[in-house]
Amino acid sequence: MTTIRKVAPVALAAALALGVTSCAESDRSDEGGGSGDGGTFTFGAAGAPEMFDPFYATDGETFRVTRQMFQGLLGIKPGTATVQPELATEWSADEAGTTWTFQLRDDVTFHDGEPFNADAVCYNFDRMFDQNEAGQVAGEYWGYVMGSFSNDPEGSLYKSCEATGEFEATIEITRATSGFPTMLTLDSLSMQSPKALEEGDANGIAAEGEGFSFPDYAFAPVGTGAFKFGEYDEANGTITLERNDDYWGDPAKTSELVFRVIPDESTRRQELEAGSINGYDLPNPADWSGLEDDGNEVVIRDPFNIFYVGLTPENNPALKDLKVRQALYHAIDREQLVQSQLPEGAAVATQFMPEAVKGWNADLAAYDYNPDEAKQLLADAGQEDLTIDFAYPTEVSRPYMPDPQALYEAIRANLEDVGVTVNVKTASWNGGYLDNVTAGKYDAYLLGWTGDYDSADNFIGTFFGNLNSNDFGTKAYPWGAQLSQDLKDADAIVDEDERAARYEELNQQIMEDYLPGLAISHSPPALVVGPGVSGLTQSPLTAEQFDTVEVGGE
Template sequence: MRKTAVRRRARIGAVGVAAAALLLTSCAESERNDEEASGGTFVFAGSDEPKLLDPAFASDGETFRVARQIFEGLVGTEPGTADPAPLLATEWENSEDGLEYTFTLRDDVKFHDGTDFDAEAVCFNFDRWYNFPESVQSDDFAYYYAKLFRGFAKGPKKGKGIYESCEATDTHEAKITLNAPFAGFTAALSLPALSMQSPTALEKYQDDAAANVNTTEYSTAHPTGTGPFVFDSWDRGSRVTLKRNDDYWGEKAKVDTVQVVAISDPAARATAVRNGDVDGADLIGPADLKPLEDEGMQVIPRAPFTVLYLGLNQKTKPLDDIRVRQAIAHAIDKDAVAAASLPEGSEIATQFMPQSVNGWSDSVTEYEYDPEKARDLLKEAGAEGATIEFNYPTDVSRPYMPSPEDTFNVLRSQLQEVGLKIKPVADVWTPDYLDKITGTANHGIHLLGWTGDYNDSDNFVGVFFGTEQAEWGFKNQELFDKIAEARGIPSVEEQTPLYEEINEMTMELLPGVPLAHPSPSLAFGPDVEGFQQSPVNDEVFNTVSVG
């Protein structure tokens, strides 16, 4: 058996990646013990309210932001990184073939309803996901379980997944058996969608076969986990209120109450921090960063674990011609795009994953900024002066795309400079834009991106290019098969050269132009201490205090 030697997950101390700067002014704060609560309320602004309170049916960051305060998984992340670390499991080991994982569980944890967290609860949760009814086996609900495990006990995907069984081999030891290796399995367990939830509360309040699982009693009023905060109330359209869990097994929260509020406009979020209406906010627009710092606010960048790209739909002519896609790539000055529309600290992209992810290759084909070469390629392809539809979203700010209209305007100018005619098509983010780009062939070039969920190559290139998808409009079975092969290799070390090949193949095919790995920024008032940034947004507020 391969044994993972792991340390207890600490939420204090060094956090990697410029750790001292990311602890918000407070070395002393990180040394406080669990009994030194500062009290008060911490108010944090996100871009939207959660969709529901049951993370198993969620895939959006704002739902996960609240879920991370209430729920915990077997695996967490090392503070300040995307790397897996122990949480409800203290250690784990896996078989050489990558099919059996044995987790040793903490023996001092209770759910918020007072019931025990143990191996039976672990298996209850795994079996719940596997037995989801067909009505929720879609991207709208069981998105992450479906993507990661790829099959259910019943329905059209019956028997096609990688989950086989869960066995409580002891009170605090659970063995998970898979049908196929998945090297990213333990890292994936850090996702809030795979958090441990109280079997008692689920049986009492939840109906997975309900007409709308978003509106069940559990999903709106009784989320029950093991985390440092317990659910108090949800004022729809305004805020979620959480209270400190005084029986928490780990570092108890320093504040009495957390309120997560929804402010959709980035400038309004910055203003709310400036005016003291909120203590902190996420996804601060690039234009507001320096003014906030100049006014004494704290601005905290996350380490880049994102990718912003210009997608090129090959179902639309002339994008089916590799020479046209290459011309577009050579027409783009990525440095100018980053300078005009992305936060300081964003990294220029050469491929569809950041350099910190296993499988990143230094041998991919790079398309340097060369407008003359772009013109020559368009001429060679007979596409001089071609009209290209350019889709971009409005009314949205994403970690990888804080200002879509600004990014669009820079790219439009660069593409027009090489003779292309740009037809702008703007749509509201949800549901119109996402549905059009990811669900139909009715689009041309388009802005989109991804924030990594956990540190695994498949979470980037597998999501994008593992199967034929409407967004990209191509079918390349060799690439699909190679990604499937890499995903099934049981060790990260053995995967590495294959994922490097995949990145090299992808950049030869050029389904899109990776632009940058933006560094999303948060802002806080001057009296906030103890916040620990995470590149994958695994930010739990129990370490935060407000002076």
């Protein structure tokens, strides 16, 4: 069985403090026991997964499913963005920060009964590193965090993995970085059964048309998680996962986990009201109160995202002028946007990362809404008649962008008020919009980012550190290469406080001297569960685990 997917843009970098040693026990085994009374938890998904091999996945709807089946060496503590042990119980680094030793759990088996051990860890890393040409394009997360694959070892962060004991794996990287080992929490770097990978020809991916054809393994995945793959009924848009009764931690509270693909948000609400699903993600903020009045629980996540207007100066040379970019920023009434279009708890952004991330600069003030200043700046730049192709996505709701069209229309009206001519461009999220952003086809566009974990580099390093990305067009500016290098240098600072101070300086430079894009807001996204559902812990990373969820009576 094969399927095709189009290439979607993913910009991933990684970071957190480079600790010399980290050791703790997972919280999983301390949160109660027992498998509950079984039953089924049915979740309304906004989109269909591309396939089920997390290494090639790039979108949230795929990861929502795969993270229930797979685990990494490191995990994220539920309800936080904090790293905790998962399949590794402790880890340590040498003084150079390039040789990392992981002590592994000795009580884990894959869903196919194969043992999890150091040999399995190294098989996985070597498998991810050794990709064919199509796999190197599809395995975007590895490319962003590791730099390159086995055909370019000099450009790679990953060097080698050795089983230095049955339950001890030693991983060598080529340089110190704040991103390692935190990047091992990424769903794409999850551990998979070597036997199943080999038998399913997991690396047999091929380019086909504008996308890829995937091997059989991508539709029969084998991990170590609390749920295992059951069935994908593509025609009816349902994915069924079954409880893993041999799970090393507390068994899942339900015997079955079902995802029903329901693209329209209002239809998801109707299905919840009818009782045919037990929950869904990203309810419209205008519906929160009504949902709660009907006996549902609206679970509000902490804001850990950024909504922005991206700019492509290669497409429109006028955007290369800082005065023009400043004019666009002053033209947008962001305070009114937050109050009228976003849920309670949303805030105007002063920089391209949320306040919770270390390196956030508390001294930066928000650009004020000043139409007169915007008009003057356009005049000073000789751009009183500026025209831009400005795009927004359809058929999507994102944590930072609950209603793309409504947000777009508000920003468009602001820009037209200062004399900017806006050519409206639009496409469906997975039907061309993301591809067009990657290809640099829009002068300006709406997009955003939810952090993968607590890391300045995961935000501004992702946005402005990659000169090969069309996002923000950093390469088009004379300072682009210097900013990219400055971000790389900041990432390599070992001392956490020193690194945070450097990121604060860079945030100030980005907002005051460079302004590659327009940071708009941070928003607290929600999900909703129906009556009788308990045990769901929100994730600021929108990376909820469903093994603790129980479904009972009202």
